[in-house]
Amino acid sequence: xxxxxxxxETRDPNESSSSxxxxxxxxxxxxxxxxxxxxxxxxxxxxxxxxxxSNNVLLGEGGFGQVYMGFLDGKYCAIKKLKNLRDVLxxxxxxxxxxxxxxxxHKNLVQLIGYCIDGANRLIVLEYCPNESLRSKLHExxxxxxxxxxxxxxxxxxxxxxxxxxxxKPRIIHLDIKPDNILxxxxxxxxxxxxxxxxFVFKKYCKILWNSLx
Numbered sequence: 200x201x202x203x204x205x206x207x208e209t210r211d212p213n214e215s216s217s218s219x220x221x222x223x224x225x226x227x228x229x230x231x232x233x234x235x236x237x238x239x240x241x242x243x244x245x246x247x248x249x250x251x252x253s254n255n256v257l258l259g260e261g262g263f264g265q266v267y268m269g270f271l272d273g274k275y276c277a278i279k280k281l282k283n284l285r286d287v288l289x290x291x292x293x294x295x296x297x298x299x300x301x302x303x304x305h306k307n308l309v310q311l312i313g314y315c316i317d318g319a320n321r322l323i324v325l326e327y328c329p330n331e332s333l334r335s336k337l338h339e340x341x342x343x344x345x346x347x348x349x350x351x352x353x354x355x356x357x358x359x360x361x362x363x364x365x366x367x368k369p370r371i372i373h374l375d376i377k378p379d380n381i382l383x384x385x386x387x388x389x390x391x392x393x394x395x396x397x398x399f400v401f402k403k404y405c406k407i408l409w410n411s412l413x
Contacts, residue, residue: 237301238272238313242320245269245278252280259332261379263393268327276312277328281321293321300394303367307359309382309390328390334378348387355389356381363394 248269249256258266258277269278293316300311313324330336333352336344344352356376363371371394373380380392 237297237311238324240271240313240315240322240324242315242317242322244271245315245322245324248276249278259379261393266325269324271313271324275327275329277325279323279325281323297323299369300371303363303371303394305359305362307355307389307391308362308394309392311394325392326390328382328384330383330385330387332379332392333381333383333389336383337378344387351387352381352383352389356391359389359391363391 246252248271249267252265252267256268258268260266262282264279264281266277266279269276293314297311297314303311309328310326311323312326315322315324360373360376363373373391373394375393376391382390382392384390
């Protein structure tokens with residue numbers, strides 16, 4: 200299969216029409232970026248960074264979408280292609296939540312680097328953790344975690360959650376802590392994942408609860 204065929208095979212059917220015209224010159228969505236907050240990217244930039252979302256660079260898939268390894272701005276990153284959850288992923292909602300999560304900064308939380316809102320496509324760019332998830336180290340063959348690393352991961356994960364629940368303004372409640380949502384960097388420092396989507400879910404549940412009470 201050549202590159203063009205692979206592009207057609209993996210392309211999102213909701214992808215905006217402007218992103219499939221191969222011979223047209225496109226400005227970069229990030230060319231006016233001022234270096235403050237998450238960087239905006241075009242769908243085309245993120246597609247190119249992941250070889251058009253090839254299965255060869257697929258890192259995993261969860262309830263909120265697929266995650267691919269990409270190469271942007273001279274370094275590796277994780278690009279999450281969000282599922283089309285129309286009730287929470289409107290352009291305004293996503294931009295508001297990105298603004299909230301972009302203010303979060305802690306060494307035990309996965310950093311939000313950038314985002315893309317292009318037609319029906321919703322993507323976020325995250326810090327890449329080369330040691331993958333805690334689940335991969337606990338349940339798959341390979342390196343066995345010694346007790347020193349296990350304690351480091353447990354304590355670091357707790358510190359990340361403490362920051363979210365107690366010191367972050369506004370507070371973010373993570374509703375889905377599990378080994379899949381704890382990533383490990385080169386030094387096995389844990390990084391809690393999925394802050395953006397869990398914040399969506401928490402607010403949605405609060406709205407449902409409120410509506411049931413009034």
